[in-house]
Amino acid sequence: MATTDALTPERILEATEEVLRRHGPAKATVVDVARALGVSHGSVYRHFRTKTALREAVTQRWLDRTSTSLSGVVAGSEPPETRLRRWLAELFAAKRRKVGDDPELFATYMVLVGESSAVVNRHRADLVGQLARIIHEGLERGDFAPADASPEALARAVFDATGRFHDPAYAREWGDPGIDAEFAALVDLVLRGLRAP
Template sequence: MAPPTEALTPERILEATEEVLRRHGVAKATVVDVARALGVSHGTVYRHFRTKAALREAVTKRWLDRTTAVLADVTSGSEEPAAKLRHWLAALFDAKRHKAGDDPELFDTYTVLTNENSAAVDAHIGDLTGQLTAILQEGVERGVFEVGDLAATARAVFESTAHFHDPVYAPQWSRPDAPAAFDAVTSLVLRGLTPR
């Protein structure tokens, strides 16, 4: 139970919700369980998140935003664009692989939640393709990428590498040949962006 002197914040509620989801799974976790873990009434939780759906969407967004933040650091880095794009794709693959492998129960829970919260997922994909667009733009400006429509190309890069970040493929990420397959696809993508 949380110490009563600690202020109840949305972040504390989301942390508790994640722990409740880890223990009970998405089908059995309730707002009452979250409130109990925090030592408050469920009405108190509802003051921060008006519905169970809003709480589930917020915890899903928080989970997705962790990956977005890691990739934002790569996007703003000083690598040359081709190396930055390869690094960004590798960081995305690595982040997803760790989420699936380090805590498979929670990963399964979030897979269910992301299917429920398409708005959060769409925003996440928008953020990621926005980062790819920025990397591609930098590459065009430096003459190392040849791209017509930046946004469409960013989306194509994202979709062509889906095997290495879409949760539906998670069971294949731990295969011994996964890193070699990732390198082959990434090299193909980079060759396709190189001016002729």
């Protein structure tokens, strides 16, 4: 039996993820999470005041894994064009891994993401912000051509244009033959559009 002294939000989120993997979102309850931790459900509620708050936190944690891994690309020292290409490739790879490595958990998170629009909106804003930092540096260095749009607007356009390769709505297509060539062709087109003449 775990003690509530050792109970942390991170331990609760880890247990919640495992309960979701086993039972799915429709059947996973706070009581199940508490049971997995060996504590009362009241102990879980001391850290997460509602079931919704717990589900949003576990969804945020899942999405943050992608954001965190991509932030290293943004901070890199490669030229902006190289970083932008790498960032898009790593985003696509991360999304594919989430589908392929644990399809049951991916399906569960798609339900949770549908319930957590504010969490998803923050995640998208973070990703677009990362793209904007790369594009801003490319504009400052003269690698990308100045445009009438701000780096943020350009980043949103790039994010939207590449949606087929990171939006979970397209997950069924990510294993199709030729998808990698289609991804590379789109990234080449995007970069040609940004590149200074």
